Amino acid sequence: MATTASPPSAYPPLNVRVHTPRLSLLGATDELLERLVPTVRKGVATGPPWPFDDPMSLYEDSPEREWRWLRAVWSGRGRVSADSWRLYFVVVVDGEPVGMQDLMGVDFATFGTTTTFSWLDPDARGNGLGKEMRRAVLHLAFEGMGALEASSDAFVDNHASNGVSEALGYVPNGVSWDTRRGERAQIKCWRLTREEWTGRRRDDIELVGVADCLPVLGIAPPASGQPA
Numbered sequence: 001m002a003t004t005a006s007p008p009s010a011y012p013p014l015n016v017r018v019h020t021p022r023l024s025l026l027g028a029t030d031e032l033l034e035r036l037v038p039t040v041r042k043g044v045a046t047g048p049p050w051p052f053d054d055p056m057s058l059y060e061d062s063p064e065r066e067w068r069w070l071r072a073v074w075s076g077r078g079r080v081s082a083d084s085w086r087l088y089f090v091v092v093v094d095g096e097p098v099g100m101q102d103l104m105g106v107d108f109a110t111f112g113t114t115t116t117f118s119w120l121d122p123d124a125r126g127n128g129l130g131k132e133m134r135r136a137v138l139h140l141a142f143e144g145m146g147a148l149e150a151s152s153d154a155f156v157d158n159h160a161s162n163g164v165s166e167a168l169g170y171v172p173n174g175v176s177w178d179t180r181r182g183e184r185a186q187i188k189c190w191r192l193t194r195e196e197w198t199g200r201r202r203d204d205i206e207l208v209g210v211a212d213c214l215p216v217l218g219i220a221p222p223a224s225g226q227p228a
Contacts, residue, residue, distance in 0.1 A: 012216050013077070013087055015209040018136045020202075023129065025101055025136050027209075028073060028088035036090060036097045039121045040066045082109055082218025091120065091133050098124040101133045103141060109218055112148030114141045130164050136205060138168070142197050144210040146222030150197070153189045155180065165190040169200050 008015050014027035026032060041062045076086045084106050091099040099120035108114065116137055120130060134152075141147040152170060154161035155178075170190035178187050214221060 012209065012212040013080070016087065016089075016140070016213050017206075017208040018089070018140050019206040019208070020132055020136050021204055022093065022132045023136065024092045025089035025133065025140070026092055028077075028090050028100065032090040032092075032097055033070060033073060036100070037066050037070075039098070040069050080216065083107055085217045087213075089137065091118075091129070093124065093129065098129070099133070101137050103137050105145075105217065108145070108147075109220070112146065114145075114147050114150045116150065116152050125160070130160060131167060134164055134168060135202065138192070138197060139202065139205040140207060140210065142194055143201070143205075144207045144222070145214065145217075145219055148194050150192045151190060152192075153187045156186050156188045162188055162190070165192075168192065169196045171196075 009027070009029065014029050016027050018025040043062075043065070073088050077088060080086075084104075085108070086102055086104045089101045089103070090097045091101055100118060102117040104115045104117065105113070106115075116134060118130070118133060118137075120133075138150055141150055150170075151173065152161070152165045153176065154165070156162075156175075170192040173189040173191035176187040176189055177184060179185065211221065
């Protein structure tokens with residue numbers, strides 16, 4: 001998918017890109033984050049099902065909402081080690097940023113496991129973009145990084161997120177608990193193995209800049225497949 005290219009960053013994680021026929025995941029540079037501010041400012045958490053009590057949940061009034069959101073991304077970008085990392089991507093459709101898709105790893109070199117987190121402009125929901133952005137980031141995890149499995153979770157009444165997991169081959173993996181708006185609520189957990197992903201692997205997803213990023217995260221190149 002054609003997108004306007006920015007000059008490469010000296011920091012490799014910001015140069016990672018994932019392209020599908022419908023959208024691109026671009027490393028969340030400050031320039032791209034600024035372009036997302038209007039979406040953050042108008043609010044994303046507008047009604048139930050309420051999301052996590054997280055800076056990304058955007059409960060606060062503006063301008064505190066966008067300040068807290070930016071600080072959370074900046075802080076997360078700076079806390080990177082082989083033990084724990086989080087890659088932030090801006091979802092771009094037809095040249096316009098419409099949300100974010102993150103990929104996290106904890107002790108990835110030992111366990112090969114990843115977790116995803118995302119949000120999407122309410123105006124862009126309901127047309128399959130949620131599935132497409134998850135497919136894109138799973139391709140990065142499994143093909144580009146050699147992940148062994150991926151997990152996801154959502155509140156039990158978040159039917160959209162749980163539906164994406166089920167549609168992409170995840171299987172239920174128990175329940176957990178978290179808070180939203182300060183209230184206790186049940187989480188449905190999901191798990192996707194490398195074997196299940198391989199059976200659904202797509203050939204129309206392009207990875208860019210992954211090889212240069214792997215050393216930053218303490219990841220050895222995958223034994224099979226050549227990340228871009």
